[in-house]
Amino acid sequence: MSAAPGAKTFVIDGVDASATPGQTILSAAREHNIFIPTLCHLEGLGDVGACRLCLVEVKGARRLLPACTTRVDEGMEVTTNSPRLADYRQMTMQLLFAERNHVCSVCVANNHCEMQSMATTLGMTHVEVPYRFPALTVDASHERFTLDHNRCILCTRCVRVCSEIEGAHTWDVMGRGIQSKVITDLDQPWGTSETCTSCGKCVQVCPTGALFQKNRTGERRGKDPSFLPYLRTMREEL
Amino acid sequence: MMSHEELEQTTAKVQQEQRAAGDRINVCVAAGCLSLHSDAVQKSLTDEAKKSGARCSVRGVGCMGLCSAGPVVSHEPAQAVAAEDKTTAQPTRLYGGVQPGHAAKIVASLNQEPVRELAIDTAMPFFAKQTKIVLENSGSINPESIEEYIAAGGYRALLRALHEMTPAEVVQEISASGLRGRGGAGYPTGLKWATVARAAGATKYVICNADEGDPGAFMDRSVLESDPHRVLEGMILAAYAVGASQGYIYLRAEYPLAVQRLGVAIREAKRMGLLGAEIAGTRMSLHLEIRLGAGAFVCGEETALIASIEGRRGTPQPRPPYPAESGLWNSPTLINNVETYANVSPILARGSAWYAAQGTAKSKGTKVFALSGKARNTGLIEVPMGMTLREIIFDIGGGVPAGHTFKAVQTGGPSGGCIPESLLDIPVDYDSLMQAGSIMGSGGMIVMDDSSCMVSVARFFMEFCMSESCGKCVPCRAGTAQMHGLLTRITEGVATHRDLDLLVRLCEMVGATSLCGLGQTAPNPVLSTLRYFKNEYLAHIEDKHCPAGVCECATTPAEVNA
Numbered sequence: 001m002s003a004a005p006g007a008k009t010f011v012i013d014g015v016d017a018s019a020t021p022g023q024t025i026l027s028a029a030r031e032h033n034i035f036i037p038t039l040c041h042l043e044g045l046g047d048v049g050a051c052r053l054c055l056v057e058v059k060g061a062r063r064l065l066p067a068c069t070t071r072v073d074e075g076m077e078v079t080t081n082s083p084r085l086a087d088y089r090q091m092t093m094q095l096l097f098a099e100r101n102h103v104c105s106v107c108v109a110n111n112h113c114e115m116q117s118m119a120t121t122l123g124m125t126h127v128e129v130p131y132r133f134p135a136l137t138v139d140a141s142h143e144r145f146t147l148d149h150n151r152c153i154l155c156t157r158c159v160r161v162c163s164e165i166e167g168a169h170t171w172d173v174m175g176r177g178i179q180s181k182v183i184t185d186l187d188q189p190w191g192t193s194e195t196c197t198s199c200g201k202c203v204q205v206c207p208t209g210a211l212f213q214k215n216r217t218g219e220r221r222g223k224d225p226s227f228l229p230y231l232r233t234m235r236e237e238l
Numbered sequence: 239m240m241s242h243e244e245l246e247q248t249t250a251k252v253q254q255e256q257r258a259a260g261d262r263i264n265v266c267v268a269a270g271c272l273s274l275h276s277d278a279v280q281k282s283l284t285d286e287a288k289k290s291g292a293r294c295s296v297r298g299v300g301c302m303g304l305c306s307a308g309p310v311v312s313h314e315p316a317q318a319v320a321a322e323d324k325t326t327a328q329p330t331r332l333y334g335g336v337q338p339g340h341a342a343k344i345v346a347s348l349n350q351e352p353v354r355e356l357a358i359d360t361a362m363p364f365f366a367k368q369t370k371i372v373l374e375n376s377g378s379i380n381p382e383s384i385e386e387y388i389a390a391g392g393y394r395a396l397l398r399a400l401h402e403m404t405p406a407e408v409v410q411e412i413s414a415s416g417l418r419g420r421g422g423a424g425y426p427t428g429l430k431w432a433t434v435a436r437a438a439g440a441t442k443y444v445i446c447n448a449d450e451g452d453p454g455a456f457m458d459r460s461v462l463e464s465d466p467h468r469v470l471e472g473m474i475l476a477a478y479a480v481g482a483s484q485g486y487i488y489l490r491a492e493y494p495l496a497v498q499r500l501g502v503a504i505r506e507a508k509r510m511g512l513l514g515a516e517i518a519g520t521r522m523s524l525h526l527e528i529r530l531g532a533g534a535f536v537c538g539e540e541t542a543l544i545a546s547i548e549g550r551r552g553t554p555q556p557r558p559p560y561p562a563e564s565g566l567w568n569s570p571t572l573i574n575n576v577e578t579y580a581n582v583s584p585i586l587a588r589g590s591a592w593y594a595a596q597g598t599a600k601s602k603g604t605k606v607f608a609l610s611g612k613a614r615n616t617g618l619i620e621v622p623m624g625m626t627l628r629e630i631i632f633d634i635g636g637g638v639p640a641g642h643t644f645k646a647v648q649t650g651g652p653s654g655g656c657i658p659e660s661l662l663d664i665p666v667d668y669d670s671l672m673q674a675g676s677i678m679g680s681g682g683m684i685v686m687d688d689s690s691c692m693v694s695v696a697r698f699f700m701e702f703c704m705s706e707s708c709g710k711c712v713p714c715r716a717g718t719a720q721m722h723g724l725l726t727r728i729t730e731g732v733a734t735h736r737d738l739d740l741l742v743r744l745c746e747m748v749g750a751t752s753l754c755g756l757g758q759t760a761p762n763p764v765l766s767t768l769r770y771f772k773n774e775y776l777a778h779i780e781d782k783h784c785p786a787g788v789c790e791c792a793t794t795p796a797e798v799n800a
Contacts, residue, residue: 049556050711052751063758064750069556091747095716128740129720154709173551173709176534178719180709 010076019072026054026067029080036080037089037118039096040155041068042205044228046164051155053089053118056080064088086122093119098129099178100136101150102208108148109209112222115153116208132178139184141191144214145203149181152210158182158202165231170196182210201227240511240518242397245388252389260293261348262314265336266377267298268463269456269495270617275338276309282338283311286345294348300464302377303368305617307334307358311344312377332358363633364615369596371604372580373620376464381499384506387467393512395586396471399478400520408479409435412582414590416602421447421538421575422650422679423755424601424668430572433562434480437570444477444485444524445547445566445573449531449538451490452651453702455682457606458576460618462489462496465580466503470526472579474513475586477524480572485524488543490531500528535706539754540565540573542708553708554754575680577606597623601667605678611648611685612638621666628662631685642687646770650679652699652706653759655766656692675766677759691788692771693778697725699763707756714757717748721764728775731782731791738779742768 006021012034019028024047029036040051049066056067059077067080079085096102096115104110136149159171159182170193174183184190203211205225212221256262265271265280277298284296293316302310313331333344333356343353370376379386387393399408413428434442446469450458462469473485489497504526507513515523529547536542537552544566546552565571581603585593594602601623607630610616614636621630627647631637638644646656655676657664664670668678686695704718724741727733745761752758768775777783782791 048710049753052711052713052753055751066556066753070558088747088751091743092712092751095712095720098720099716129744130723132719132723153712154715175709176536177704177707177709177715180715 008072008074008076010072010074010078012078013080023072024068025056025058025065025070025072025076025078028072029067029078034080036067037122038068039114039118039153039207040157042157042161042225042228044165044225044230044232045157045160045205048156048160051153052092055085055088057082057085089122090124093122093124094127094129096153097124097127098131100152101131101133107151107209108212108221109151113209114207134178136181139190140214141189142193142196142198143191144198145190145200146212146214147182147184147190148210148212150210151208152182153208154180154182155207156182157205157207158211161201161205161228165228166197166199166201168195168197168199171202240393240397242394245394245397248385249389252385256295256389257316257320259295259319260316261295262316262319263287263294263296263344264299264302264312264314264377265296266300266302266308266310268301268376268460269493270301270305270460271308271310272495274309276311276336278338279309279311279336279341282341283344286341290342290345292345292348294345297380299378300376300381301373301460301618302332303373303617303619304332304334304358304364304615306615307617309336310334310358310377311336311356313344313348313352315348329360332360334358364619364636367625367629367634368620369604369622370620371584371593371596372461372468372577372606373464373618374584375468376460376618379465381464381466382502382506384467384503384510384512387465391587392467392583393471395583396474396478396512397518399475399586400518400522405435405479405481408475408586411586411590412479415581415585415593416590416597416600417578417581417585417593418601418668419575420577420581420605420680422653422677424678427574427578430562430574431476431479433560434482434570434572437563439570441484441567441569442480442482443566443569443571444473444480444482445543445561445571446473446485446487446579447538447540447543447573447575448487448489448493448496449535449543450493450576450680451535451538451706452653452680452682453699454608454610454648454684455651455680456608457618457681459493459496460608461576461580461606462493462500466496466500467507468580468583469500469576470503470507470513472574472582473526474517474524475582476572476574476579478522480570482572483523483525485526486529486547486566487526488529488531488537488547490533492533497528497530504528534708535702536708536754536756539756542754543573544571551708553710554756556753577681598665598667600669601678605666605681607681607683609635609683609685611683612642612687612689613685614639623667624665626663626665627657630666630683631662635685638685638687642689644685645688645690646686646692646695646767648676648684648686648695648763649682650677650759650762651682652702653677653755653762654679654682655762656686656695656770657766658770675769676762689786689788691729691784691786692767692774693725693728693784694786694788696764696767697722697729700725700760703756703760707760711751711753711757713748714752714754714760717744717752718757718760720744721748721761725764728778729784729789729791731778731784731789733779735779738775
């Protein structure tokens with residue numbers, strides 16, 4: 001088998017691998033069936049490197065690097081898991097769980113939640129940092145969807161899908177730091193948004209119970225973002 | 239078109255006017271003294287001079303450094319103004335704490351003995367131990383007059399570079415000078431310039447980062463308020479060196495005086511043909527615009543700053559790509575701090591060898607510090623790299639107030655750390671400060687004495703990082719809030735050893751995993767105080783007692799994580 005022109009060869013977890021020019025570590029790793037945890041990344045959306053779960057060790061690099069935004073260089077040596085990385089990833093999950101009001105048993109996304117399954121996958125058994133339980137609101141003003149800030153992890157998938165795919169840019173982030181929150185238009189009730197097309201893409205890409213469809217219960221409440229890579233591919237090829 | 243001859247003509251004209259005006263009374267009208275109403279002092283001095291008919295002029299000038307003695311006024315006798323060799327001339331007199339009511343006395347003293355009760359000893363170490371390069375014009379020229387900047391030697395380096403040097407030679411001079419970024423990280427300036435110069439792209443940008451935001455830091459503000467043309471000249475030289483024709487000065491809106499003076503400076507430089515199209519008759523063009531920051535500390539981080547200029551939310555992006563390769567509107571972008579640009583013109587005017595002869599092996603030149611806190615003399619100082627912290631704090635700063643003992647000095651703002659008495663003899667340079675667990679930073683230097691609680695100090699900086707975090711990445715957004723909560727528990731006297739262990743773990747994790755420098759360095763104030771003042775943490779935890787008497791440690795268990 002001959003490598004494609006310009007292909008990069010590198011080592012990931014001790015295995016020789018190849019990547020196309022410009023390909024990220026995350027993308028190449030997944031092609032080689034190597035698992036790197038992510039929450040803000042979603043196939044088909046631009047990457048922001050915000051959740052920090054995909055940080056990997058790259059030999060010679062001064063710092064840990066996000067696999068989702070770091071491009072493979074020729075000869076790179078990548079380690080995707082180590083006791084140190086596992087510890088940081090668990091702590092990242094703990095920080096997320098403690099940040100708002102994540103009580104799975106009473107959440108609309110229970111058993112259909114990427115955050116919940118990621119915590120399980122990463123072996124998070126308990127939360128050591130104190131829960132903050134901030135007082136947050138729920139916006140149910142939209143006729144079909146609900147926004148529950150209590151479950152939001154600020155991954156900004158909704159912001160990106162709305163801007164990059166739907167082209168409406170209804171969603172954005174306001175405020176700073178721990179006070180940040182996603183908003184529709186200029187922080188108006190979602191139901192009164194003049195830019196929202198009610199396409200529902202934001203709901204489908206939301207990894208938690210922060211955005212959900214009204215009147216969907218039981219097994220019907222799952223989400224399906226699989227339309228995304230399809231849309232992106234279609235647009236790129238047209 | 240501006241030529242060398244015209245610069246000399248302007249200089250001669252200004253000097254002639256200044257000689258004709260006789261004695262010179264300079265009033266500091268930079269932010270520090272203005273806040274003490276030095277504008278009223280200037281007005282009454284002007285009125286009084288007119289009334290008395292004395293042969294003198296009253297001018298507003300930039301910062302003279304000793305802010306704690308403000309409002310500061312200096313008096314240059316006529317012989318000193320006219321003298322070619324300033325060292326043998328009659329010395330300038332300096333007055334502090336000047337009120338409008340003192341104007342008559344000062345004007346009356348012009349040819350007499352100085353006004354004793356206001357006099358500041360200009361031979362004291364505060365002045366004698368400084369070396370001024372960046373601040374050489376501060377306090378001696380009118381910041382709103384391009385003619386005075388030119389008369390002080392300004393814009394000659396620019397004209398010489400444009401006419402006699404290639405861009406590559408300019409980069410070479412900066413590299414050879416050993417100048418390192420004064421924004422805090424200390425990246426070699428020449429290397430950065432060379433990268434941008436080499437980068438492919440028809441459009442390149444230069445940016446001046448004037449989003450100074452560290453608590454206690456006012457170096458860039460003072461430079462822009464006192465000598466704005468120095469920064470412009472440095473930027474134009476940089477633009478020439480890297481091949482940029484458009485530039486931005488990202489300046490925080492909280493500095494209205496700097497905004498105004500920089501605006502005047504840009505206008506004046508354009509009028510003189512030193513900025514804009516075809517600078518000094520060459521093919522070099524540079525268009526400069528001011529962009530106002532809306533008060534977010536994180537916008538001092540270069541990728542966030544660029545996002546803000548582009549009109550997007552000011553949040554950092556992962557690097558690489560570095561702005562030198564792909565920055566503003568995806569073009570190669572040179573971004574330097576105010577003080578870095580302020581060093582450029584002197585380096586080109588006097589040569590890289592002259593510059594490299596000052597400072598230490600790896601940190602060349604001088605550094606401007608904003609000395610504040612519990613020191614007798616506070617204000618703006620410039621010292622050669624390599625001076626010890628002890629000399630800065632005890633000689634220049636005059637030590638801590640009587641009845642107190644020195645405890646620590648904080649450098650580097652929220653990214654830096656606290657250095658204890660035992661390490662005061664380390665030289666001030668990028669590498670030594672880092673070894674001591676702090677950083678050079680942009681130049682904030684806060685002196686603390688025994689009345690400061692180090693846990694409380696760490697908590698203050700963590701609160702700052704928590705509220706200034708942009709909220710994009712999880713460790714910085716949620717981690718700083720958790721660390722702040724734990725530090726609060728310690729100051730309240732309700733924390734356990736387990737809380738302290740968790741704090742240390744969070745420090746390591748947030749430092750290692752955060753997206754940008756804000757989160758990566760947010761743990762530094764905690765780590766450095768834990769390293770040197772762990773006993774204070776333990777006193778709060780084990781004895782429920784604050785050794786400095788600052789914290790109100792609860793005697794009853796406080797509500798836990800309500």
